[in-house]
Amino acid sequence: MVKAGIIGATGYAGEELCRILLGHPEAEIAAVSSVSFEGKPISEVYPSLRGIFDGVLTDEDSAIAAGDVVFASLPHGLSEPLAEKCLSAGKKFIDLGADFRLDDPVDYTRLYGLEYQKPELHREQIKGAARAAPLLSA
Helix, strand or coil, X not given: CEEEEEECCCCHHHHHHHHXXXXXXXXXXXXXXXXXXXXXXXXXXXXHHCCCCCCEEECHHHHHHHCCEEEECCCCCCHHXXXXXHHHCCCEEEECCCCCCCCCHHHXXXXXXXXXXXXXXXXXXXXXXXXXXXXXXX
16 A cells, blocks of 8 residues: 655645545555645545545645655645655655646746756656656647
8 A cells, every 4th residue: 555645635636636546446645735724624625525535634744754655736836845855755756736847948937937947757767766747748
């Protein structure tokens, strides 16, 4: 059983990820985090989860500590430092946001107004890698 920590669990992608992982036979949601709703059950934010998953929303450090793999469902610009934190803690990291999606630094800066820090990790390159993210074209 793989334990998952979800950071940004109360956003659209985070909530959908919860639903997906709840149905996965080899996954367990070990922790969910949210800055806006910390301390509340996620089912209070999403009543459709009531009785299905009532995990209490915590801080990102607790989600990192609890998971074997950490999913980030955050706005652009926030996942890159989180990835470094997870990797330093020996955790696998999967970004559902934009920080690792684009392979051209110019596109990233044009779209998000931030300096691009990391290269795109392609399929063949991520076999056995500690972090991964979907690739989008600009």
